[in-house]
Amino acid sequence: MKYLIFPLVILTTALSLSADEINNSSHLSPAAVAGIDYLIKQIGPEAPTGFDPGRLAAFVDFIAAAKPAAATCHLPRRFKATPAYYEFDIKRAFEDILQLAYHPDIPAQILSPASMRLCYWVHIDGAPLLPRLWKKARTLSEPVVIKGVEAEELTPDTFSGAYYSSLLDRVLILFSHRGHRLLISLSKQKKPSDVGKKGLIMGDDHQWDYFYSGEKGLTKTGLGWADSYIYDTFSILVYYETDHTPPQTRCSIFKWLRAGWMGLNMVREKHIQAGFRRYARDVRRIMESPRLPDARTLAKVSGKIKSLSDAGLKKKMALYLRQLVTRHTGQQKTPHPWVQSAAGNSDYMAGLSPPQMRAALFLEYLKYQLGLLAYKEVAYLAPLLQ
Secondary structure (H helix, E strand, O other): OOOOOOOOOOOOOOOOOOHHHHHOEOOOOHHHHHHHHHHHOOOOOOOOOOOOHHHHHHHHHHHHOOOOOOOEOOOOOOOOOEEEEEEEEEOOOHHHHHHHHOOOOOOHHHHOOOOEEEEEEEEEOOEOOOOOHHHHHHHOOOOEEEEEEEEEEEOOOOOOOEEOEEEEEEEEEEEEEOOEEEEEEEEEEOOOOOOOEEEEEOOOHHHOOEEEEEEEOOOOOOOOOOOEEEEEEEEEEEEEEEEOOOOEEEEEEEEEEEEEEOOOOOOOHHHHHHHHHHHHHHHHHHHOOOOOOOHHHHHHHHHHHHOOOHHHHHHHHHHHHHHHHHHHHHHHOOOOHHHHHHOOOHHHHHOOOHHHHHHHHHHHHHHHHOOOOOHHHHHHHOOOOO
């Protein structure tokens, strides 16, 4: 999934539940909680080699159950972290989601451009590449389990402006339950994240224009001094095949997050929920769009971007930064000095990694295909657009 950051604010009082929230609360049975604890044991260096889907029957039944709109679910405390749950339905077939979200040749952040700057596998246990899970789902006779390590970098947080990078243990589990296929994605941070750095959300967050300064601290006025971290996070993201006609897939997210500064956890459930809504907005917007190219086209364009030489990649990135300045000159009168300085700045360019530059260019291509940008704004990417 797609890893959701928090507003870094200090709250000293506990959050209380309204009567409506209590009435809309979904019950998580002890057997379902046992399933969560079983999944926790599946990740990390101490994880067992076997997997028993029968241990998750109550957990999957909870996901499959119909719930009131905007229902809440109060998760057990784990990892000394703040827990939160969220679910939403996607009008897209299960195999389509697997092919787009877990394609070995499509950037993994494709479904979460407002949450994830980039995400890629550092290594996969026993395999050079991620298997084509959508094909394995067609002849699913036994569970498919994939383990490895991923690197991720988040987008700027909507409150603090900070962004973070981390290494995570990852596990993907594909299996069937009562005739419904599902994929469970587990992620557990290996150690505290790198220190938070100052970023910008340029214009409306719906436009997915972000700037990454490389300077540690928070962008929020008065908090620039803070050395903030994500201390620990564990998430369970489930894609559950609900219906075939019309195709529909349920996405359920269980998350535990501990983050802040000076060792203090500043996260409250409502902060995680805000990130969930940001994520769900983008998943639906992308997966349900009739303009979204097919997986083969997306993979082809990603391959072209990867094939650029170092010099070619930096040239395209410099053109992108200039376009970002031009794009926001009219909207914001004068773009932030950071962005103006970065455009054409060799020192700033030297601080960008190839994955960061490729992620920016692929996002521009995606925005163009979804109708968020005009051709003249991405003309510098030709012939990558072909």
